[in-house]
Amino acid sequence: MRQIEQRFDNVGDEKLGWADIKESQRVKQVLYAEAIGLETLSLGDKKEEMLKLNYKGVFGYLPKSRIDNYEFKGLHHFLGKEFEFVVEMVDIEGHWFLADRIQALEVSARRFWKSAKVGQVMVGFIRGIDMSRLYLLVEGVPVVMNREEVSYSYIEDMRSEFEIGDTLDIKITKLEAPTEENPSGLLEVNAKVLSRDPWGQIGDYKEGGSYTAVITKIHPEHGVFLELVGVSGLTVRTNFPPNANPDVLKKGKKVTVKILEINHRDRRIKAITILPQRSINAGNRRGVRVIH
Template structure:
């Protein structure tokens, strides 16, 4: 019986938050637990079903973001900010609006944001080399060079829409009449440990193993000795093509360590059997 009253109390507190959000546009947060298609106005629309402390609500696709999404399934299990647009006390549900919540968050952000702050970025989109983020409601584009010390060939293979990533503000300019959007630049890489600090464990003239991260027909073979510590090497003559594939482990010999330019020069060492596998009857197999 005591547990029953505790549960009722939590629900009453949740409803108090929801009503307050509708009244003063207070930003709340809830997890998307389902995806339903319901009638909204004169049309049917996909909606994320939210669970706010045991009270269920709906976030229509048209109220999620001004950014165009192809589908909503990748949002399931993710947390969203919202303000309450409508409350149905008899049906025990509420209608959420995230776009409005983002506007509220953005106004708050520009009043208090400072360079050096660490915040959470929401990934709203991506392409091969960039992540499109929302940081406290403010859009930001983060290029590959600011995501990680490790080389990421395609952002779409590493991240999903709706993921979050910790970022640090590196540049900030508040909106003006000339630039109504302002400027926000962020980096996730600056929060990570610099892998060049491990270069002391490597010596010129010595051999080490690494994992291939990319093979380029013109520029050679790219690999990592440890995450983020990258080196580009040559294409070994007559090597078996199956050896030089992304994800494969190969051996390199370090020829030079350039501390000033933070760069390694190395050559690939392929076992004789892997070279011979590329030949047949004394001829190189094409």
Template sequence: MQDTHDYEMQKATAWADIRNAARTGEVLYAQAIGLEYIPVAGKKEECLKLNYNGIYGFLPITFIDNYEFKGLQNFIGKVFDFCVTTVDLDGQIFAANRIKALEQLAKRFWRRAKSGEKYTAFVRGVDRFHVYLLVDGVPTRMHRDEYSYTFYEDLREEVFIGESLEVELLEVNKPLSSVESDSEEEIETDDKTREGSISVSRKVLETDPMAYIHEYQEKATYLGTITKVHLDHGLFIRLEPRGIQVRTGFPPGTDQSLLQEGQTVNFKIQEINMQQRRVKGIVITPKQAFQKNRQTRSMNHVR
């Protein structure tokens, strides 16, 4: 009986929150627990089913974001901010609008945002070279160079829509509406300046592997792991144990099919250039060299 009482109290509190949010426009947060088709404006629309402390709501795809999503499967299990637009006490359900919530969060963000601050960003899109993010309702695009010290040829294999990334603000250009100006002179601006813009980085929150380059020496050989095999650009290798990224060509006379991602190799450093943050070297494959010598000896024996 006590559990039932606690559950009813929780629901009553949740309904109070929802009714208050519908009246005041307060931003609430709830987990998306499913995907359903709900009648919206006379037609069925794909909606996320939200669970706010035991009360169900629906968030139509057209009110999730101004960004065009191809589907909502990746959003199940994620937590969304939203404003309440409709409360149906008889049906025990509410309607949500995330776009309104993002607008409120963005206004709050511009009032206090400063470069160097850390935020949790929502992944709204990704392509080969960029991650498209929302930082407290403010959209931005992060290039893969700012994603990690580790090189990723295609970010779509690493980042997925609906995920959250910890980032740091590199630059904040506040919109004109949020900046006080004593000048009455009209200033020519583009849309980006009027709306404001930010740049962010995930990489700056990582430890720079080059900070450990003093642990490596030129002309010495170290264990490396192949992270990428590219026919045009060669081998991308992570030096153990610090994760320093290097790129080199294929070893001469080596069967390239034997070099696979995840394979360990010996990497001989030829040059360390700190100014250019570059390490030059070659891959040494003793096993393949041994096999080649054995094949040569075998052929000579047959002759």
């Protein structure tokens, strides 16, 4: 009985899906669907890579050329992600539709400039990444966010933390609607302000005290970067301990740091990494010399 009810529910959802799809084709209503597959199909006289969408049980296709004006190398990272789209064409007999995201982004952007306000929290879609920046779409409007605006923690390479197609919550910090002089408008966003500033807990740590920390990064020139245990994002940088065993200085390892100075004005902590004597001796036995 439960299986029969489920089958009727699916049929009902599909009918509603077709109604939405036809309405989207007629008035360019923006819909959202998950990308569940990747296929290469013929569109006109050429073959094109396409995302296969599932909208309430109805399958549709979103060609690579109609995903975004941004150039993507591949589409595999989009699988499982949700996309906005408008319907360009419907094939009732074939039981599928053709989607266009670029038109949907244009519709969303017009809606954004009419209603968005400074301080509003929205969702940013990552359309591109390089080492220090995220290239986002916020309701169809492109914006670039630097690493300093993403997290209180230092992220050496943004590509190691994010993927194209990921989303993150952002807050609008500056907004100027498009004008004739500036047709693109002005949008600035920040994700970091939505999380707790770890420096607010610096009072729990004292100069001269020793604390457990986790190594987050090893830089051959700048030293060891660590995060104090118990405070996400409170980062400390130290020089390399002399004659340390290299096996100890690895990302993810727990070590002890001694805080020498807390600079409240520059929000910096001066510290040293303290290793067990056996870790130093092991380094000496192996003839290892760590520059510091």
